Amino acid sequence: MKKAVIATTSLAGCFGCHMSLLDIDAKILDLIELVEFDKSPINDLKTFTRECDIGLIEGGCCNSENVEVLKDFRKHCKILISVGECAIMGGLPALRNNIPVKECLEEAYLNGPSVAGNNEAGIIPNDDELPILLNKVYPCHDIVKIDYHLPGCPPRAGLIWEALYALLTNQKIDLPYELVKYD
Amino acid sequence: MNQIIKIEIDGQVCMGQKGQYLVDVARENGIYIPTLCNIIGMKPRGACRLCTVRVNGKLMTSCTTPISNGMQVETKSEELDNLRNGIIELMFAEGNHFCPACEKSGNCELQALAYRFRISVPRFPFQFPQRDIEAGHPLLIKDHNRCILCKRCIRAIKDESGKSIFAFTKRGPKVGISIDTTLSAKMDKTLAQKAVEICPVGAILPRAQAFRSPIGTRKYDKTPIGEEESSKKDPVAL
Ligand code: SF4
Ligand code: SF4
Numbered sequence: 001m002k003k004a005v006i007a008t009t010s011l012a013g014c015f016g017c018h019m020s021l022l023d024i025d026a027k028i029l030d031l032i033e034l035v036e037f038d039k040s041p042i043n044d045l046k047t048f049t050r051e052c053d054i055g056l057i058e059g060g061c062c063n064s065e066n067v068e069v070l071k072d073f074r075k076h077c078k079i080l081i082s083v084g085e086c087a088i089m090g091g092l093p094a095l096r097n098n099i100p101v102k103e104c105l106e107e108a109y110l111n112g113p114s115v116a117g118n119n120e121a122g123i124i125p126n127d128d129e130l131p132i133l134l135n136k137v138y139p140c141h142d143i144v145k146i147d148y149h150l151p152g153c154p155p156r157a158g159l160i161w162e163a164l165y166a167l168l169t170n171q172k173i174d175l176p177y178e179l180v181k182y183d
Numbered sequence: 184m185n186q187i188i189k190i191e192i193d194g195q196v197c198m199g200q201k202g203q204y205l206v207d208v209a210r211e212n213g214i215y216i217p218t219l220c221n222i223i224g225m226k227p228r229g230a231c232r233l234c235t236v237r238v239n240g241k242l243m244t245s246c247t248t249p250i251s252n253g254m255q256v257e258t259k260s261e262e263l264d265n266l267r268n269g270i271i272e273l274m275f276a277e278g279n280h281f282c283p284a285c286e287k288s289g290n291c292e293l294q295a296l297a298y299r300f301r302i303s304v305p306r307f308p309f310q311f312p313q314r315d316i317e318a319g320h321p322l323l324i325k326d327h328n329r330c331i332l333c334k335r336c337i338r339a340i341k342d343e344s345g346k347s348i349f350a351f352t353k354r355g356p357k358v359g360i361s362i363d364t365t366l367s368a369k370m371d372k373t374l375a376q377k378a379v380e381i382c383p384v385g386a387i388l389p390r391a392q393a394f395r396s397p398i399g400t401r402k403y404d405k406t407p408i409g410e411e412e413s414s415k416k417d418p419v420a421l
Pocket of ligand 2: 330331332336384386387
């Protein structure tokens with residue numbers, strides 16, 4: 001059987017969802033029987049080398065780079081899955097959604113307890129190379145079409161495995177109660 | 184003398200007493216109808232519409248519908264599930280529900296309903312409304328981000344003279360539920376605790392407590408909401 005090709009990325013996320021994927025323990029051996037990884041932090045491939053069957057998205061979109069990467073994933077993956085609360089609804093980064101960006105930056109670089117008094121020149125990073133922060137953190141499905149959503153912060157390893165296995169073997173999935181959680 | 188009334192819920196013959204509400208009769212007969220705003224033993228409000236069922240073919244809220252002889256009730260169908268999920272999803276999209284950062288997570292009725300019905304994402308766009316947190320009360324925190332306007336607190340939490348400690352402020356899309364500052368200053372610990380417990384979500388929290396029980400030990404971690412009601416073996420004998 002030809003192996004399915006998977007790509008993964010972490011946008012405005014903490015890598016917790018990737019950790020949870022690795023947390024499937026010995027099943028990782030079953031997984032690599034079924035799939036090959038393309039662009040992913042797991043193998044450190046920075047660009048797509050081919051068209052992929054499944055793209056796993058961790059994190060929502062908080063800056064211009066996130067949007068670009070997400071659109072690139074949509075272009076290269078047949079199926080896109082939002083993995084975790086940040087991809088699904090912005091998650092903890094979206095706690096800033098009601099605070100003006102200027103105030104967030106000032107708190108992070110000028111006034112916050114860990115920086116106050118240590119940034120005498122009052123510099124807020126603003127290099128052309130840096131992605132631009134968006135006004136809000138956006139759920140992935142606000143930017144591109146997302147085919148499936150796996151909730152959790154992070155999603156339970158079992159949920160990621162069950163969902164991937166069902167998808168890869170073309171089976172219907174009946175999610176056990178314990179696996180669908182938002183925290 | 185109590186008058187016994189026979190009705191049929193999902194094809195099952197159920198008995199109740201004249202004047203009883205449908206949602207209570209269903210529960211007493213081991214059939215769970217999801218609710219959020221309802222408080223067992225108190226006058227119903229019909230605010231959340233979650234308990235909507237078909238009664239003799241018509242959509243009605245079962246918490247406000249008294250039973251009558253021969254009533255035919257349908258509580259489960261693709262259409263009803265879809266309506267019910269839609270209401271739950273609206274609540275998530277309408278407020279700011281960051282469950283991973285919410286002390287009520289695992290014990291929250293709104294979240295538990297979403298778990299029970301395996302909702303992975305609302306069909307509506309998240310609104311991220313601008314809402315405040317009232318942190319000026321001695322015993323409680325009122326988080327407007329998570330309030331679903333069910334009015335349970337207004338109905339159940341009163342001072343000794345019967346005055347409601349919680350009340351509506353503003354109208355329309357800006358409507359909120361606030362705590363009366365003068366009355367909250369006089370609230371004792373027992374009443375404050377009752378307010379925390381009566382709120383189905385994390386909109387009323389005790390001050391200075393934060394997270395208390397580890398994941399895996401909370402009310403709805405392993406047991407779906409409504410399980411107690413629907414697993415009753417013997418319908419209540421009347
Ligand atoms: S109130 Fe309930 S649904 Fe809302 S954030 Fe808290 S746990 Fe989640
Ligand atoms: S504070 Fe809680 S109990 Fe009161 S209306 Fe809001 S959600 Fe309901």
